[in-house]
Amino acid sequence: MSRQAPEGKNLVKRHGLVVLIEHWAIAISGLALILTGLFELPIARRYFITEIPGLRWSGDYIFSLWLHYAFSVVFVGASLFHVVYHGLMGHRAILPKRGDLRESWEVIKSFFGKGEEPPFAKYLPEQRLAYAGIALIIAGLIASGLVKTWKNLFAPDMDLTLVLWATWAHNLFFVLFVLAFVAHMAAILIKPNRPMIRAILTGWIRRDYAEHRHPLWIAELAGRNDHPAREQEAPTRERPPDGEAGGENPQGLS
Amino acid sequence: MKRDHEHGISRRAFLSGVATAAVSGAVGLPAKARAAGEGAFGTLVDLSLCDGCEGRDMPACVEACRTKNAGVVPEPVDPIPKPFPRGKIEDWSKKQGVTDRLTPYNYLFIQKAEVELGGAKKTVFIPRRCMHCDNPACATICPFSANHKYESGAVVIDQDICFGGAKCKEVCPWAIPERQSGVGIYLHILPTLAGNGVMFKCDLCQDLLLKGEDPVCITACPRKAMLIGPKEQILAEAERRAEAMNGYIYGKEENGGTSTLYVSPVPFELLDAAIEKGPGRPHLGKAPRKMAKTDPVAKAVMASPVIGLVAGLAAVAGARMKSGKEGDHE
Ligand code: HEM
Ligand code: HEM
Ligand code: SF4
Ligand code: SF4
Numbered sequence: 125m126s127r128q129a130p131e132g133k134n135l136v137k138r139h140g141l142v143v144l145i146e147h148w149a150i151a152i153s154g155l156a157l158i159l160t161g162l163f164e165l166p167i168a169r170r171y172f173i174t175e176i177p178g179l180r181w182s183g184d185y186i187f188s189l190w191l192h193y194a195f196s197v198v199f200v201g202a203s204l205f206h207v208v209y210h211g212l213m214g215h216r217a218i219l220p221k222r223g224d225l226r227e228s229w230e231v232i233k234s235f236f237g238k239g240e241e242p243p244f245a246k247y248l249p250e251q252r253l254a255y256a257g258i259a260l261i262i263a264g265l266i267a268s269g270l271v272k273t274w275k276n277l278f279a280p281d282m283d284l285t286l287v288l289w290a291t292w293a294h295n296l297f298f299v300l301f302v303l304a305f306v307a308h309m310a311a312i313l314i315k316p317n318r319p320m321i322r323a324i325l326t327g328w329i330r331r332d333y334a335e336h337r338h339p340l341w342i343a344e345l346a347g348r349n350d351h352p353a354r355e356q357e358a359p360t361r362e363r364p365p366d367g368e369a370g371g372e373n374p375q376g377l378s
Numbered sequence: 379m380k381r382d383h384e385h386g387i388s389r390r391a392f393l394s395g396v397a398t399a400a401v402s403g404a405v406g407l408p409a410k411a412r413a414a415g416e417g418a419f420g421t422l423v424d425l426s427l428c429d430g431c432e433g434r435d436m437p438a439c440v441e442a443c444r445t446k447n448a449g450v451v452p453e454p455v456d457p458i459p460k461p462f463p464r465g466k467i468e469d470w471s472k473k474q475g476v477t478d479r480l481t482p483y484n485y486l487f488i489q490k491a492e493v494e495l496g497g498a499k500k501t502v503f504i505p506r507r508c509m510h511c512d513n514p515a516c517a518t519i520c521p522f523s524a525n526h527k528y529e530s531g532a533v534v535i536d537q538d539i540c541f542g543g544a545k546c547k548e549v550c551p552w553a554i555p556e557r558q559s560g561v562g563i564y565l566h567i568l569p570t571l572a573g574n575g576v577m578f579k580c581d582l583c584q585d586l587l588l589k590g591e592d593p594v595c596i597t598a599c600p601r602k603a604m605l606i607g608p609k610e611q612i613l614a615e616a617e618r619r620a621e622a623m624n625g626y627i628y629g630k631e632e633n634g635g636t637s638t639l640y641v642s643p644v645p646f647e648l649l650d651a652a653i654e655k656g657p658g659r660p661h662l663g664k665a666p667r668k669m670a671k672t673d674p675v676a677k678a679v680m681a682s683p684v685i686g687l688v689a690g691l692a693a694v695a696g697a698r699m700k701s702g703k704e705g706d707h708e
Binding site for chain 1: 418461463464512513514515517518519520521522523526527528529531543544545548549668669671672673675676677678679680682683685686687689690691693694697
């Protein structure tokens with residue numbers, strides 16, 4: 125990933141390589157976990173999923189469990205990396221702030237033509253809220269998943285109450301995870317949000333879009349650096365008091 | 379005391395063995411421990427003793443089991459909803475009298491094997507039921523944890539939360555659990571779309587174990603062909619008997635180890651070849667633990683939080699070093 129905006133291009137760097145890798149490691153393994161998790165339920169054969177070319181294995185509980193575990197390694201590893209790395213680096217831009225709930229309601233209304241969008245920092249208030257929500261769901265999936273894994277490996281006669289908690293928590297968070305994913309897809313399909321798709325794929329975002337929609341973020345970049353587009357991986361000299369750091373490897377995108 | 383009485387039977391069975399003194403302590407844990415469900419049990423089925431209750435209408439153990447479990451399966455709804463899209467219903471409610479295989483109404487049956495051993499014809503009878511495995515996939519990977527292995531070693535299906543998806547049957551090397559459609563919780567949720575009844579099998583008479591009593595099949599046997607006791611002692615007894623009869627053990631290694639040990643004077647390959655097998659009639663052959671294949675990657679899962687943590691720390695250290703070099707930080 126080049127650090128400099130291609131000459132003459134109208135772009136600002138939004139995400140560093142680390143964040144892109146984290147987002148996609150979690151997204152791809154998460155989707156694979158939904159699929160292999162579904163195949164842990166007795167549905168593949170009943171619903172002829174085993175007849176679909178390439179999905180014959182879906183009826184094999186042991187193999188789909190193997191895959192579920194394999195993707196869990198990526199999912200859990202990336203999630204813990206994310207927390208440790210951004211936690212220690214002090215990246216805070218994506219953590220929810222006071223007032224996000226109210227502000228995000230304004231934003232949603234503006235999507236439907238009611239009122240003006242407020243100026244944004246690096247993330248929309250709903251992105252910060254969505255982040256907190258998905259983080260909670262992921263934490264729940266990981267904690268319950270680890271208990272289930274431990275039981276399968278070492279403790280088949282684990283206390284029934286714990287087993288039931290882990291299983292039903294896992295099932296509940298699975299449903300929430302699917303809902304969160306659907307909401308996430310809906311959110312990025314909303315027209316004003318679409319330019320962010322380029323950001324999550326390449327790291328770069330259109331400068332005119334960012335200046336117009338995320339003026340607080342751009343101002344912050346400018347205040348720190350004459351050429352925000354150029355200094356992405358470089359460490360910030362001083363962190364703004366509210367932690368609204370945006371220039372370098374951002375913040376908490378999972 | 380009831381327990382002493384029960385154990386009198388087990389003890390007598392042990393006494394019929396050779397090394398009496400060594401095993402007489404094998405009988406039962408203190409009632410308190412049992413009631414608390416502490417300590418795993420093992421059972422022993424001595425095929426040199428079982429004669430299939432020839433001459434009786436029904437083998438005593440089978441009859442006792444059926445009597446105790448009569449009424450466990452509720453009356454199925456009529457008509458039973460047709461599961462979409464396959465429409466496959468398993469209804470045993472009109473065939474409750476079947477005793478020559480496992481069904482939702484019959485958790486124990488006797489297999490018969492006519493074999494030739496050393497030139498002599500020999501008939502062997504084999505009581506068959508759930509093996510109550512040490513690490514039973516049927517229980518650990520139930521998506522609702524409706525099937526559970528207790529500390530007692532009993533593997534028990536909770537009929538109140540089982541959806542009858544039959545995953546347990548699929549992963550059991552002997553396909554033991556049997557489905558009755560038209561009963562259970564699925565009827566109240568999405569009867570045609572999710573679930574298809576409830577799975578039934580032997581529960582090792584868990585309710586009796588908790589009271590300090592023995593399973594009824596064991597107490598009913600007129601020839602004391604079956605025993606129950608602390609797992610290690612049952613294993614020692616099985617090994618002792620196998621050695622004494624120059625025989626064989628089944629259930630010690632199968633599916634990664636089970637709590638049911640068959641002892642036989644005839645090799646199990648011969649028995650396996652001679653018995654009638656098929657739905658509800660389990661084999662006596664090799665039974666590797668299928669889940670073993672997933673153990674290495676499951677261990678990697680347990681290690682993954684540490685991997686992520688260490689990688690995160692390394693990345694932070696890397697970033698700090700870099701910024702230190704560039705000299706414009708901190
Ligand atoms: C299970 C899969 C996924 C998870 C858990 C996930 C998680 C997240 C999280 C937590 C954020 C930050 C908060 C937010 O913007 O809502 C985010 C941002 C984003 N994700 Fe995903 N994501 C997943 C899949 C995808 C997919 C398939 C796409 C497809 C293009 C995608 C595109 C985006 C975009 C465009 C952003 C905004 C980036 C920005 O602010 O610049 N995500 N994702
Ligand atoms: C996106 C994340 C995940 C989703 C959507 C998901 C979904 C599911 C579903 C639907 C099931 C089947 C129902 C059940 O057995 O409870 C399942 C089972 C399971 N999951 Fe996950 N899961 C996720 C993450 C994880 C993680 C991170 C772990 C390990 C740390 C894990 C370990 C397990 C285990 C051990 C089982 C039980 C398999 C079995 O023994 O039957 N899962 N998962
Ligand atoms: S014999 Fe089959 S049903 Fe019984 S505990 Fe073992 S795996 Fe489960
Ligand atoms: S232990 Fe109980 S349920 Fe199991 S076969 Fe014997 S009598 Fe039947």
